[in-house]
Amino acid sequence: xxxxxxxxxxCYIPPVSLERLxxxxxxxxxxxxxxxxxxxxxxxxxxITSRKVSLRxxxxxxxxxxxxxxxxxxxxxxxxxxxxxGRARLATTLLSTAAHAVSSWxxxxxxxxRDRVAALTSQRLSLEFASRALTxxxxxxxxxQARGWFSxxxxxxxxxxxxxxVFSVSDSVRFEELRGAIVKALPMTLAVPAHVLREYLSKLCxxxxxxxxxxxxxxxxxxxxxxxxxxxxxxxxxGGTLALPVLRAMLTxxxxxxxxxxxxxxxxxxxxxxxxxxxxxxxxx
Numbered sequence: 639x640x641x642x643x644x645x646x647x648x649c650y651i652p653p654v655s656l657e658r659l660x661x662x663x664x665x666x667x668x669x670x671x672x673x674x675x676x677x678x679x680x681x682x683x684x685x686i687t688s689r690k691v692s693l694r695x696x697x698x699x700x701x702x703x704x705x706x707x708x709x710x711x712x713x714x715x716x717x718x719x720x721x722x723x724g725r726a727r728l729a730t731t732l733l734s735t736a737a738h739a740v741s742s743w744x745x746x747x748x749x750x751x752r753d754r755v756a757a758l759t760s761q762r763l764s765l766e767f768a769s770r771a772l773t774x775x776x777x778x779x780x781x782x783q784a785r786g787w788f789s790x791x792x793x794x795x796x797x798x799x800x801x802x803x804v805f806s807v808s809d810s811v812r813f814e815e816l817r818g819a820i821v822k823a824l825p826m827t828l829a830v831p832a833h834v835l836r837e838y839l840s841k842l843c844x845x846x847x848x849x850x851x852x853x854x855x856x857x858x859x860x861x862x863x864x865x866x867x868x869x870x871x872x873x874x875x876x877g878g879t880l881a882l883p884v885l886r887a888m889l890t891x892x893x894x895x896x897x898x899x900x901x902x903x904x905x906x907x908x909x910x911x912x913x914x915x916x917x918x919x920x921x922x923x
Contacts (some may be wrong), residue, residue, distance in 0.1 A: 663705075671721040672719065735751055744793075745789050813851065870919055
């Protein structure tokens with residue numbers, strides 16, 4: 639017959655016995671860097687702890703047993719992560735570098751981020767360490783895990799802004815035309831494989847890809863510059879395309895010199911300069 643022992647109300651029950659701290663330390667050592675929520679979930683699944691436990695509580699358990707904790711805690715966008723001893727600064731630099739790369743270009747690779755951090759810190763770090771740290775970060779998304787391509791959700795990247803701009807003037811565009819618009823604004827993205835860009839557009843921009851065409855079901859949020867707005871309005875009224883001399887004549891009301899307008903035509907992702915001396919609005923037939 640089983641005996642049930644009642645526990646006084648308010649009595650603290652450790653999630654793991656002190657005798658099993660070695661098991662906890664071994665498991666943490668083989669798992670870090672890792673997000674705190676993921677670590678505590680795995681500890682329960684493997685029956686190392688009796689319940690979910692915070693990283694702070696784990697630290698306290700080791701200290702109460704006069705043992706040094708086998709990890710350190712860092713925070714990224716409000717999420718706690720466990721990292722190896724002596725590697726907290728390296729992990730922080732890695733995450734910051736990855737965030738900057740994605741903010742600048744929209745998409746990055748684990749290899750490139752790892753190499754950049756190694757150059758910045760003069761420390762060697764493995765791809766395994768880099769991958770574990772990055773996949774533990776909030777909003778991480780694999781775009782091609784085998785080749786290391788990734789991004790972050792809600793990154794507000796320049797690529798996402800370009801995509802929004804394109805769909806602010808066109809309901810639907812050919813994939814290759816959208817890709818060309820992105821590369822025009824962000825030349826470094828030329829190296830991004832087509833299938834990776836498709837994943838990014840679908841998973842992180844909310845685009846619909848059907849065959850060769852791409853659309854954005856929800857309204858675009860990008861704001862056009864005054865010159866972009868004026869030029870796109872003229873092109874739209876003309877059916878989407880005009881010869882450069884005609885466009886120039888129709889923009890005499892714009893309070894900008896033609897040189898400034900020309901710079902916008904050459905740099906903005908919503909305009910396509912054809913080889914026949916014409917300007918076409920992206921997405922226009």
